[in-house]
Amino acid sequence: MASKAHATLRTAQGSGMSSMNPQQQSARPFSSTRPAKKKYKGNSKLPMYNWKRACGRGNAVLTYIKKRDSADEHLMELTEIMENLPLEERALGFDMEWRPVFQAGKKAKVALIQLAWENCVWLVHISKTGGPPEKLKEILEDPTIVKTGVGIQFDCKKLWTDWGVNVRNAVDLSLLAKSADNKRWKGPYSEGISLLRLAEAYENCTLDKGKITTSNWEATLDDKMQLYAANDSHVGYRIYTKLLAELEFVDPIPAIECYSFSTVSGAHVTLRSDKDRWKPFNPYYNAGPPPPPPVDPDAPAALKLNEDGEAVPFGLRGASLVVDDVDITVDISKLVEPVAPIDPVVGETSHLLASNATPAPEVNDTRQEVHALADGSDAESQSALTSYAREAADVAAGVPSSREECESHTEDDAVKAAGLAA
Numbered sequence: 001m002a003s004k005a006h007a008t009l010r011t012a013q014g015s016g017m018s019s020m021n022p023q024q025q026s027a028r029p030f031s032s033t034r035p036a037k038k039k040y041k042g043n044s045k046l047p048m049y050n051w052k053r054a055c056g057r058g059n060a061v062l063t064y065i066k067k068r069d070s071a072d073e074h075l076m077e078l079t080e081i082m083e084n085l086p087l088e089e090r091a092l093g094f095d096m097e098w099r100p101v102f103q104a105g106k107k108a109k110v111a112l113i114q115l116a117w118e119n120c121v122w123l124v125h126i127s128k129t130g131g132p133p134e135k136l137k138e139i140l141e142d143p144t145i146v147k148t149g150v151g152i153q154f155d156c157k158k159l160w161t162d163w164g165v166n167v168r169n170a171v172d173l174s175l176l177a178k179s180a181d182n183k184r185w186k187g188p189y190s191e192g193i194s195l196l197r198l199a200e201a202y203e204n205c206t207l208d209k210g211k212i213t214t215s216n217w218e219a220t221l222d223d224k225m226q227l228y229a230a231n232d233s234h235v236g237y238r239i240y241t242k243l244l245a246e247l248e249f250v251d252p253i254p255a256i257e258c259y260s261f262s263t264v265s266g267a268h269v270t271l272r273s274d275k276d277r278w279k280p281f282n283p284y285y286n287a288g289p290p291p292p293p294p295v296d297p298d299a300p301a302a303l304k305l306n307e308d309g310e311a312v313p314f315g316l317r318g319a320s321l322v323v324d325d326v327d328i329t330v331d332i333s334k335l336v337e338p339v340a341p342i343d344p345v346v347g348e349t350s351h352l353l354a355s356n357a358t359p360a361p362e363v364n365d366t367r368q369e370v371h372a373l374a375d376g377s378d379a380e381s382q383s384a385l386t387s388y389a390r391e392a393a394d395v396a397a398g399v400p401s402s403r404e405e406c407e408s409h410t411e412d413d414a415v416k417a418a419g420l421a422a
Contacts, residue, residue: 153263
């Protein structure tokens with residue numbers, strides 16, 4: 001589906017017009033993508049994404065390039081495909097892999113670059129070809145071809161550092177998702193969303209993020225490694241096309257530079273000028289409260305009594321309070337009296353993030369009290385901390401812990417809930 005937003009960009013690129021005030025661009029300081037404290041492992045109840053199945057097994061074409069003398073010939077096929085497409089449809093899923101180094105301060109060079117489009121995937125093994133082939137450089141530096149992926153800001157910088165290759169017209173999928181589907185995604189605009197979460201949201205499939213991610217990507221790729229590499233780039237392309245379609249219904253449509261940039265000589269710059277530094281910013285984005293973390297669907301649910309005396313699921317078996325820079329995990333399974341025959345499960349935790357908004361003085365007092373309790377090892381401190389955890393868990397679960405709490409909440413309880421649960 002052609003995008004009006006991208007069609008507008010092509011015109012703006014040529015005219016030098018700017019659809020965003022430079023002062024707005026710099027209104028917020030740049031902050032790099034920050035990984036979540038607790039890594040989400042995915043929903044095991046969803047099917048595993050398979051790029052061949054997604055585009056029809058009979059139509060899927062994978063090209064594994066590991067010889068330099070034939071690399072340009074294979075990549076010419078990709079170039080011809082792009083040249084025959086309208087400008088607004090020229091896009092590739094983009095990803096890269098490198099060998100893990102388990103030594104502080106050392107990193108291996110990018111070994112593999114993956115490019116995907118509809119029913120085709122190209123795996124360019126640059127550690128085998130003696131570096132990026134010339135035709136690959138041309139594709140990556142072509143401003144008329146979108147390269148899209150998650151964590152692409154870091155990847156583009158690393159590609160320049162390792163091999164001296166520029167990347168023009170890169171789209172950060174996390175930023176595009178927040179621009180096109182703001183109702184679903186909240187939190188700081190520059191904060192990344194994992195490819196796993198995006199795949200589950202828009203493809204209803206999960207991804208393999210197990211031990212294969214730490215494979216030796218400089219070695220010849222076996223079938224499993226090829227499948228993993230192809231999946232990541234291909235699902236990125238599919239997510240991009242779906243988000244681009246959703247962007248058509250956003251009013252006002254954000255400027256393309258809210259989520260697109262080029263990396264030249266290692267610096268992120270705007271699409272219109274290599275002299276203007278780029279920062280991830282969308283003036284129309286509503287950060288709202290931080291989104292709740294994904295819930296592990298495999299975690300057994302406890303039951304507790306609601307206000308009508310009925311047994312209802314109570315998903316939170318533990319609570320991890322993040323108050324300022326202190327991460328406090330409290331097992332609350334013993335606080336909930338599950339209805340027999342369900343046994344308490346120890347160690348299952350969910351996370352309650354404190355609000356990023358400026359807190360009221362009472363909330364600051366609560367935070368200071370939590371800090372003090374966290375440092376104390378006496379029984380009284382631990383009991384009080386556990387009480388806070390229970391209150392925060394009840395707020396997050398939306399389930400009252402007793403019939404009396406259904407009828408009335410004290411002002412103090414409301415203050416604690418505001419300070420400890422987002």
